[in-house]
Every structure is written in structure tokens, then in C-alpha cells.
Amino acid sequence: MSTAPVLEVQGLVKHFPILGGLLQRRVGEVRAVDGVSFSIARGETLGLVGESGCGKSTIGKVVLKLIEPTAGRILLGGEDVSSLKPGAMWAHRRRIQTIFQDPYSALNPRLPSGTLVGEPLENFGLARGAELGERVAKLFERVGLRPDAMRKFAHEFSGGQRQRLGIAKALSVNPDLIVADEPVSALDVSVQAQVLNLLIDLQEEYGLAYLFISHDLAVMRHISHRIAVMYLGRIVELTTKRALFEGHLHPYTEALLSAATAPDPARRKRRRRIVQGDVPSPAKPPPGCHFHTRCPYAIAECRTLAPPLIEVAPGHHVACHRRPVGGGPHPLSTTV
Amino acid sequence: MSVDAVPVLQVRDLRTYFNTLDGVVRAVDGVTFDVGRGETLGIVGESGCGKSVTALSILRLIPPETGRIVGGSIRFDGRELVGLDEAEMKSLRGHRISMIFQEPMTSLNPVLTVGTQIAENVVRHLGVSWRQGLDRAREMLELVRIADAARRLDEYPHQLSGGMRQRVMIAIALSCEPRVLIADEPTTALDVTIQAQILDLMLELKEKLGTAIVLITHDLGVIAETAERVVVMYAGRKVEEASVSSLFAQPMHPYTRGLMRAIPRLDIEADTAGRRPRLQEIPGLVPILTRPIPGCAFADRCGFATDRCRAERPPSVEVRPGHEVACWETARVAEAA
Numbered sequence: 001m002s003t004a005p006v007l008e009v010q011g012l013v014k015h016f017p018i019l020g021g022l023l024q025r026r027v028g029e030v031r032a033v034d035g036v037s038f039s040i041a042r043g044e045t046l047g048l049v050g051e052s053g054c055g056k057s058t059i060g061k062v063v064l065k066l067i068e069p070t071a072g073r074i075l076l077g078g079e080d081v082s083s084l085k086p087g088a089m090w091a092h093r094r095r096i097q098t099i100f101q102d103p104y105s106a107l108n109p110r111l112p113s114g115t116l117v118g119e120p121l122e123n124f125g126l127a128r129g130a131e132l133g134e135r136v137a138k139l140f141e142r143v144g145l146r147p148d149a150m151r152k153f154a155h156e157f158s159g160g161q162r163q164r165l166g167i168a169k170a171l172s173v174n175p176d177l178i179v180a181d182e183p184v185s186a187l188d189v190s191v192q193a194q195v196l197n198l199l200i201d202l203q204e205e206y207g208l209a210y211l212f213i214s215h216d217l218a219v220m221r222h223i224s225h226r227i228a229v230m231y232l233g234r235i236v237e238l239t240t241k242r243a244l245f246e247g248h249l250h251p252y253t254e255a256l257l258s259a260a261t262a263p264d265p266a267r268r269k270r271r272r273r274i275v276q277g278d279v280p281s282p283a284k285p286p287p288g289c290h291f292h293t294r295c296p297y298a299i300a301e302c303r304t305l306a307p308p309l310i311e312v313a314p315g316h317h318v319a320c321h322r323r324p325v326g327g328g329p330h331p332l333s334t335t336v
Numbered sequence: 337m338s339v340d341a342v343p344v345l346q347v348r349d350l351r352t353y354f355n356t357l358d359g360v361v362r363a364v365d366g367v368t369f370d371v372g373r374g375e376t377l378g379i380v381g382e383s384g385c386g387k388s389v390t391a392l393s394i395l396r397l398i399p400p401e402t403g404r405i406v407g408g409s410i411r412f413d414g415r416e417l418v419g420l421d422e423a424e425m426k427s428l429r430g431h432r433i434s435m436i437f438q439e440p441m442t443s444l445n446p447v448l449t450v451g452t453q454i455a456e457n458v459v460r461h462l463g464v465s466w467r468q469g470l471d472r473a474r475e476m477l478e479l480v481r482i483a484d485a486a487r488r489l490d491e492y493p494h495q496l497s498g499g500m501r502q503r504v505m506i507a508i509a510l511s512c513e514p515r516v517l518i519a520d521e522p523t524t525a526l527d528v529t530i531q532a533q534i535l536d537l538m539l540e541l542k543e544k545l546g547t548a549i550v551l552i553t554h555d556l557g558v559i560a561e562t563a564e565r566v567v568v569m570y571a572g573r574k575v576e577e578a579s580v581s582s583l584f585a586q587p588m589h590p591y592t593r594g595l596m597r598a599i600p601r602l603d604i605e606a607d608t609a610g611r612r613p614r615l616q617e618i619p620g621l622v623p624i625l626t627r628p629i630p631g632c633a634f635a636d637r638c639g640f641a642t643d644r645c646r647a648e649r650p651p652s653v654e655v656r657p658g659h660e661v662a663c664w665e666t667a668r669v670a671e672a673a
């Protein structure tokens with residue numbers, strides 16, 4: 001079996017044109033994704049976390065080949081698929097599936113749920129007729145839905161059940177990777193747990209890899225193996241879950257963790273460092289480090305030079321001019 | 337009782353129902369709580385449990401075409417609001433009781449400048465001149481820490497970021513120094529770093545102005561970090577009420593306990609021996625509110641439920657000082673730890 005990562009993304013850039021004026025000419029561009037690289041191993045969950053508009057969904061869409069990147073390469077199982085024509089891409093499509101935040105809008109309301117879930121199997125020519133029905137019934141059972149619900153329509157299910165339909169559909173073609181874009185954000189907490197448990201069980205059973213997109217750090221901590229923190233189109237820190245929560249090195253990660261709430265009143269006493277100011281527009285990102293306008297640690301260099309993402313310890317990548325160098329004390333360690 | 341001990345808001349057995357094609361929705365079905373002067377009371381519960389309808393009932397903003405307060409009492413400063421005529425309600429709203437919503441864009445007027453909107457509220461309620469209203473507007477923008485307040489007065493809502501709009505909403509809501517501010521999911525639409533700024537601001541202004549806050553949220557984390565007392569709602573009813581420390585240290589209602597075990601925790605190491613632990617699920621779904629629920633609304637999903645739970649509605653009983661639970665099986669629940 002190949003040891004190549006399930007997915008590798010190299011130097012990914014995606015700019016959206018901003019059109020303006022009477023003639024709808026290009027007057028600028030939104031730098032939604034601004035040079036992002038990462039990889040995901042078989043059976044691994046990589047969490048992509050960051051605030052609204054930082055480019056998480058755009059990365060998901062590029063990986064799913066729903067939109068074309070401006071630059072950069074996408075490798076599936078070590079094979080470069082960036083420039084494949086749609087016909088050649090077809091064979092690869094099956095390997096990456098997706099589940100969305102809002103299962104309702106993603107499911108055709110006019111088709112019975114059994115037909116919906118069986119769609120990819122049919123489209124890829126993997127099953128027909130009675131076999132298709134059987135496989136769909138098994139999928140229903142596997143995600144905790146009663147097979148006799150196959151006749152029901154999407155609107156007859158609750159939010160959590162609809163998310164299960166979406167999961168069954170994604171699962172149907174044995175993908176290597178599932179891109180899950182805020183899959184539990186629209187669900188009530190009591191139902192979130194059901195879906196998160198199911199996703200973890202399926203991963204362990206089938207060796208699935210997840211690119212898991214969320215703005216919820218607690219959900220991230222629960223489900224991810226590694227986490228990439230994004231800010232305005234760039235990854236600012238990428239490391240294992242443990243290192244991120246216990247030894248994060250980027251000032252933005254610090255700000256994010258410090259701002260997040262937890263159901264423990266005792267935490268009120270912690271020293272919160274609330275970063276001030278708003279997130280700048282990705283149409284006009286600040287020069288240098290994108291975070292410098294809000295960063296309490298910024299130095300002159302930060303305002304002009306974009307810090308590269310550097311591996312400062314095995315598997316721990318940070319993009320910050322004030323990262324620890326030569327084993328000296330880290331600037332954050334004196335303040336946290 | 338000293339004047340200070342008299343709650344500024346007393347809600348008693350509030351019932352607000354809606355007539356819909358599917359039948360009568362018992363959106364709020366007998367809810368009781370007090371809000372002390374200058375206190376922060378949190379109301380928490382899942383989507384559809386009646387949090388917003390409770391808030392709208394207090395402000396008497398239930399759409400009369402479909403909904404009605406069918407029972408109970410709401411006393412503000414000792415004065416009954418249920419049945420109060422609309423003219424008197426208008427003079428209270430935005431003045432003595434204010435509200436901010438999740439999505440400021442829906443409550444801000446898109447064609448009026450920020451300054452005009454704050455000044456209007458001040459002029460209407462305090463009867464000052466327009467000039468004084470605008471002065472107050474600038475003062476309020478400074479108070480909510482909007483940089484460059486004088487310039488922002490002349491801007492329109494769409495020119496502001498989400499966080500700034502919520503600051504403007506807070507500025508309007510607090511412009512007449514209300515006794516009670518009802519904040520319905522005020523930070524849910526905001527990013528976490530901005531949420532932290534806004535919550536901080538609300539608590540700081542509460543101290544400064546002595547305003548009581550009713551903070552409505554589905555987020556137990558927000559409650560834990562801001563509220564003093566908490567009301568937990570489920571299916572239109574209050575199932576538990578306690579000080580924030582008592583609630584989080586010893587939740588007593590099976591639903592509250594279930595919720596706390598169902599949420600992933602930011603502050604607790606998730607993996608044990610390299611494995612991700614399972615979250616505890618609450619089986620089943622919330623009940624349909626058009627069907628009368630004779631017993632406990634949680635009975636269908638509750639591991640402790642008995643026949644009595646399904647037949648008789650449990651009253652809210654004090655189990656520890658200041659800690660009330662509406663559950664028949666409190667003794668067994670307590671033992672289950």
C-alpha cells in the first residue's frame with residue numbers, strides 16, 4: 001500500500017475577482033487563500049480552524065475541485081491531479097466526498113432519501129437495481145437510520161437525521177477523504193454529539209481521512225488529530241492537537257484560545273488577553289504578517305515582511321517573526 | 337425587604353402561545369424567574385425552547401396576528417406589563433427596558449446614520465433637544481469604544497463591520513440608561529475574538545450603569561463566563577435555575593446533565609491513551625410543541641423517567657439554597673452523581 005498522504009496541498013492560492021463600475025470590470029481581488037500547504041494521512045483528521053472569511057470553505061471547494069485554484073498543486077495519494085481534465089478527473093472524484101453544514105440545502109427535496117443516498121453509487125456505476133437498494137439499506141443502518149426511512153423525503157427528517165443522510169451519501173462510494181465543512185454547526189448540542197460520535201466511529205472503521213472545517217475550537221479539540229489555524233487566507237500555525245492546546249506558539253492562536261469560552265465558571269479568573277480591533281478585509285489584507293494590525297507582539301519586521309510557515313519543532317509549524325529561535329525562551333512564554 | 341432586594345423584573349408562570357396551521361404552539365409554557373437589580377441572568381437552552389419568545393413577551397413584542405400571552409404575569413419595577421396599553425409600553429421600550437438581537441442588521445435602520453438612530457432614541461424618551469441627542473450619541477459611541485466616534489456618527493450601518501454594528505446596537509440600547517437590557521444571542525453571529533470583545537464590553541457597561549442583563553444564549557460557555565444566575569429552558573419550560581457556580585458544579589436536572597456531557601470541551605484534554613472519547617448522546621428529539629405534554633417535557637429522552645414523569649408535570653422545587661429543579665426523580669438523579 002502506498003504511504004503517500006491521502007491529500008497533499010502545495011502552495012494553494014485562490015483569488016476571487018472583485019468586479020466594479022458600470023462595466024463590471026475587475027477592480028481588485030479577494031485573496032481568499034494566499035499560499036497554503038498541508039497534507040492529510042490515511043485515517044487522520046486535519047482540522048481547519050479560523051474566523052469567518054479566512055478561507056476555510058474555499059480550501060474545501062478547491063480540494064473538492066468545485067472551483068479552480070489560482071495557483072498551487074493538489075495531490076491525491078501522491079498523484080498530481082491539479083491539471084487533470086474533467087474526464088480524467090472522473091476516476092478520482094469518488095475518492096473525495098463531502099458533507100456540508102446545512103444538509104437541507106444539499107439534499108434534493110423532491111427525491112426520496114434512499115434515492116438521494118444511492119445517487120453517487122449509481123453515478124459511479126458501482127451498483128444498480130436490487131444491489132443498490134441493499135447497499136443503501138446497509139448505509140442507512142450504519143449511520144443509525146432505519147432502512148424503512150428510505151422512502152421518506154429530506155424535509156421529513158430532523159437536522160441531525162439529515163446530517164446522517166449526508167454522511168451515508170458521502171460514505172457510499174468508499175472515499176479516502178471526506179471534506180466536512182462545519183458539519184455540526186447547524187445542529188443543537190444534544191444532536192451534535194450523535195453526529196461527532198458517528199464520524200469518529202466511521203473513521204476508525206474505514207480508515208477515512210477528514211478535512212474537518214470548523215470555527216468551534218472545542219469541536220476541533222474533540223475530533224482532530226492535527227489542527228491548522230488560519231488567518232486571512234494563510235495558515236499561521238499547524239501542529240498536533242496536543243501541541244496546539246498546550247504549547248501554541250502563534251499570537252493569533254493565543255488570541256483565539258483565550259477568547260473561546262468553556263462551560264466552567266472557574267475559567268473567568270484566567271487572564272484573558274482579548275485582542276482588539278476587527279479582522280481586516282481579505283480584499284485589502286495588511287502587508288507583512290496579516291495579523292500585525294492586532295498583534296500585541298508585533299515588531300517592525302511584521303509590518304513589512306510576511307513570515308514564512310516554519311517547522312520549529314518536529315511537526316510544529318509556525319508563521320511568526322517572533323517564533324522561538326535557537327532554543328531560547330519564546331516571547332509568548334513570559335506572558336501567558 | 338429592602339428596596340435593593342426587590343427584583344427589577346418578576347416573571348411568573350408566563351405562557352405565550354401561537355396559533356399555527358399545525359395547531360397551538362406552546363412556545364412558553366409556564367416560566368417563572370426574577371431578575372435582580374444590576375444582575376446578569378442567563379437563559380440557556382436549545383433551539384426552539386422558547387428563549388426568544390420569553391424575551392419578546394417581556395417587551396410585549398409578540399406578533400398579535402398569531403401569538404398571545406395567554407397567562408402569567410410580568411412585573412417590571414412592581415408594575416404589571418401584561419395588559420399594559422401599547423402607548424405605555426412604547427415609553428418603556430428602549431428607555432427602561434432595552435433589547436439587542438443576534439443580527440444587528442435586522443434592527444438597525446439601513447437608511448439612517450448611526451448618529452441619527454441613537455439620537456432619535458434619546459430625544460424620544462428623554463425629551464432633550466436634537467443637539468443634545470447627538471451629543472449623547474457621540475458619548476455613547478465612545479462608551480462602546482468605537483474609535484473615531486465623531487466620524488462614525490455620520491456613517492450608515494452597512495459601512496460598519498459586524499462587531500461594530502453590535503456595538504452600535506448596544507449604544508442605542510443603553511443610551512437612556514435602562515434598568516434591564518435583554519440581549520438575545522448578542523454574539524452568536526460574531527467571530528470568537530469579536531465575541532470576547534462584546535461580552536467584555538457588556539459586562540463593563542453593566543457595572544458602570546447598574547443595568548441588569550438578561551443574556552439569552554444556547555452556548556453554555558458564554559453563560560459560564562458571564563452570568564451570575566442561570567435559567568435552563570427545555571420545550572417552553574424552565575427545568576432548572578441556579579447560581580452559575582452551583583449549576584456547573586452540580587447540575588441537577590437530567591437534561592442539564594445530559595447537555596453538559598454532550599458538549600465537547602475546550603478546557604479538558606480530549607484524548608485518553610491516544611483515543612478520542614465518546615461524547616454522551618442525548619437520545620431522541622425535542623418534543624413537538626403543538627402536542628400537549630402532560631408530564632415532564634424531557635420524559636421521552638430521560639434515563640430516570642418513571643410513569644409519574646410521563647403523566648404529571650414536575651413542579652420547580654428548591655433542592656439547595658437558590659437552586660431549583662423541575663424533576664420528580666431528584667433524589668435518584670443526585671445519587672447517580
Ligand SMILES: Nc1ncnc2c1ncn2[C@@H]1O[C@H](COP(=O)(O)OP(=O)(O)OP(=O)(O)O)[C@@H](O)[C@H]1O
Pocket residue numbers: 016017030031032050051052053054055056057058059215282
Ligand atoms: N465565489 C466567491 N466570489 C468572491 N469572493 C468569494 C467567493 N467565495 C468566497 N469569497 C470570499 O473569500 C473569502 C474566504 O471565504 P470562505 O468562504 O472560504 O471563508 P470561510 O473561512 O469558510 O468563512 P466562514 O467561517 O464564514 O464560512 C471571504 O472574504 C469571502 O467573501
Ligand SMILES: Nc1ncnc2c1ncn2[C@@H]1O[C@H](COP(=O)(O)OP(=O)(O)OP(=O)(O)O)[C@@H](O)[C@H]1O
Pocket residue numbers: 354355356361362363364381382383384385386387388389390399402403554625
Ligand atoms: N411567530 C411565531 N409563530 C409561530 N410559532 C412561533 C413563532 N415564534 C416562535 N414560534 C415557535 O415558538 C417556539 C419557541 O421559539 P423561540 O424563538 O422562542 O426559540 P428560541 O429558544 O429562541 O430558539 P433559537 O435558539 O433557535 O433562537 C418554537 O417552536 C418556534 O417555532
Ligand code: SF4
Pocket residue numbers: 589590591632633634635636638639640641642645650662663664665666
Ligand atoms: S422529571 Fe422524570 S423525566 Fe423529567 S427529568 Fe426528572 S426524571 Fe427525567
Ligand SMILES: [Mg+2]
Pocket residue numbers: 056057058181
Ligand atoms: Mg465557510
Ligand SMILES: [Mg+2]
Pocket residue numbers: 387388389520
Ligand atoms: Mg431565539
